[in-house]
Amino acid sequence: MRxxxxxxxxxxxxxxxxxxxxxxxxxxxQAVRGVSFALGRERLGIVGESGSxxxxxxxxxxxxxxxxxxxxxxxxxxxxxxxxxxxxxxxRQLRGKQVAMILQDPKYSLNPVMTIGRQIVETxxxxxxxxxxxxxARALAMLEAVQISDPERVFSLYPHEVSGGMxxxxxxxxxxxxxxxxxxxxxxxxxxxxxxxxxxxxILDKLVADRGMGLIxxxxxxxLVSSFCDRVIVxxxxxxxxxxxxxxxxxxxxxxTRGLLNCxxxxxxxxxxxxxxxxxxxxxx
Amino acid sequence: xxxxxxIRDMVVTYxxxxxxDHVSFDIGTGESFGIVGESGSxxxxxxxxxSGLASFDxxxxxxxxxxxxxxxxxxxxxxxxxxVFQDPYGSLHPRxxxxxxxxxxxxxxxxxxxxxxxxxxxxxxxxxxxFRFRYSHQxxxxxxxxxxxxxxxxxxxxxxxxxxxxxxxxxxxxxxxLNLLExxxxxxxxxxxxxxxxxxxxxxxxxxxxVMKTGKVVETVPRKALENREFSAEYTRQLLVASEGFRRG
Numbered sequence: 001m002r003x004x005x006x007x008x009x010x011x012x013x014x015x016x017x018x019x020x021x022x023x024x025x026x027x028x029x030q031a032v033r034g035v036s037f038a039l040g041r042e043r044l045g046i047v048g049e050s051g052s053x054x055x056x057x058x059x060x061x062x063x064x065x066x067x068x069x070x071x072x073x074x075x076x077x078x079x080x081x082x083x084x085x086x087x088x089x090x091x092r093q094l095r096g097k098q099v100a101m102i103l104q105d106p107k108y109s110l111n112p113v114m115t116i117g118r119q120i121v122e123t124x125x126x127x128x129x130x131x132x133x134x135x136x137a138r139a140l141a142m143l144e145a146v147q148i149s150d151p152e153r154v155f156s157l158y159p160h161e162v163s164g165g166m167x168x169x170x171x172x173x174x175x176x177x178x179x180x181x182x183x184x185x186x187x188x189x190x191x192x193x194x195x196x197x198x199x200x201x202x203i204l205d206k207l208v209a210d211r212g213m214g215l216i217x218x219x220x221x222x223x224l225v226s227s228f229c230d231r232v233i234v235x236x237x238x239x240x241x242x243x244x245x246x247x248x249x250x251x252x253x254x255x256x257t258r259g260l261l262n263c264x265x266x267x268x269x270x271x272x273x274x275x276x277x278x279x280x281x282x283x284x285x
Numbered sequence: 286x287x288x289x290x291x292i293r294d295m296v297v298t299y300x301x302x303x304x305x306d307h308v309s310f311d312i313g314t315g316e317s318f319g320i321v322g323e324s325g326s327x328x329x330x331x332x333x334x335x336s337g338l339a340s341f342d343x344x345x346x347x348x349x350x351x352x353x354x355x356x357x358x359x360x361x362x363x364x365x366x367x368x369v370f371q372d373p374y375g376s377l378h379p380r381x382x383x384x385x386x387x388x389x390x391x392x393x394x395x396x397x398x399x400x401x402x403x404x405x406x407x408x409x410x411x412x413x414x415x416f417r418f419r420y421s422h423q424x425x426x427x428x429x430x431x432x433x434x435x436x437x438x439x440x441x442x443x444x445x446x447x448x449x450x451x452x453x454x455x456x457x458x459x460x461x462x463l464n465l466l467e468x469x470x471x472x473x474x475x476x477x478x479x480x481x482x483x484x485x486x487x488x489x490x491x492x493x494x495x496v497m498k499t500g501k502v503v504e505t506v507p508r509k510a511l512e513n514r515e516f517s518a519e520y521t522r523q524l525l526v527a528s529e530g531f532r533r534g
Binding site: 049050164193194195196197198201202205220221222223224226227228259260263264265266267268269271272273274275276277 | 323324426455456457458459460461463464467468482483484485486488489490511512520523524525526527528530531532533
């Protein structure tokens, strides 16, 4: 239903030579150093270890980079709208409505003094002219869509009253209720129990497919990302070191990607000691 | 095989809630024993009750043939049993240097050759004496976890309790820390009790594992059983499926 809304030749998101720089007392620290990619209505994974710049890339697209940091890019566009020159007011309208972001831990990213239902309704009423009762109906439908069996009850609960898995579903509901075209998920399941992770990913996967959204899935877990996404970008020290179709992960060429895949202990393999990553300085050039 | 650690019918209750419900197992000297379970299943409570950080209400705990009560433990116990925690950012004192962190257990237990022990402990975890006068915020996550391991090993314990020692670390750092732990275990004939949610890590490190749910041990299986899928608990199966990644459909 959303697909027909706009038929434009431009990709959903274009990122060219994105740089994010943090000024510090000891000089500038470049967290992202020239990242380029284009995203259609597909699932793109961004993988890297802590400090690789994967989250800062997501935040820059979302417009959530801290104020003292500098962003530069040859091009940063959502459809054919330039995000770099867009006024803050317009950016706010975009954020939450057309571009949404799921954060890691529902314990910290939901408002602790508002019920889950009110938070979802707030999102809706910020972006759409809609009556309170209609907004509530939409919120309840959305809670049902993330497979919460008793939406009425969860609607009136506070975030601390629900489990991590439930909280993350509420977060997904809140982010998708306005029907965004692009969803950025930054480690959406890392704070959850292993067995709950798959359930939440399943829900996310179905909603993304049904609504034809573009998805950027940011994670440190190479295997998880490759099983979930169509395409994977591997980042190291602020740069993209490798890009490959998720299905061909085993054909990875870059020694960093291969090292990451290799150092994980698996059931049934008997490798003592585990191979460790031999970081070469030239990777970070 | 002599038993290094033996637990019989251990019960921990918080108000009415039974966090541990009659848990029993024996771990042999030099064995590495894994514990898996979802959050709230009582695996951390179990480690805390063994280590003496939490008291237990019923049951018995015996370490190397000596029994200990739920509350008070003597110094000898803490020298024998040491623990490494999950979050290296939360388990080191932020205003103490590495030197001070490693000194404290030595002073408490009345060691005299402090200089050599601190240097040796740092060497052993692959950091070297250059790290001795740094603060924990000047270290990376992996380096912090190495310090936490050095602090545990400096008393030459017999049993090491490991509560998710690598879950806060990057995959490549995890491999380094796991290798370090295995090396230490080989060199000192240590006994490990390791909690993790990652079956890959458990099957790499441990010979046997217990699966916990709602405060009970639902099954104890050898490592081989994971490869051959010979287990009965539903939760073990779920964990195994989860370890294989996401499947569409």
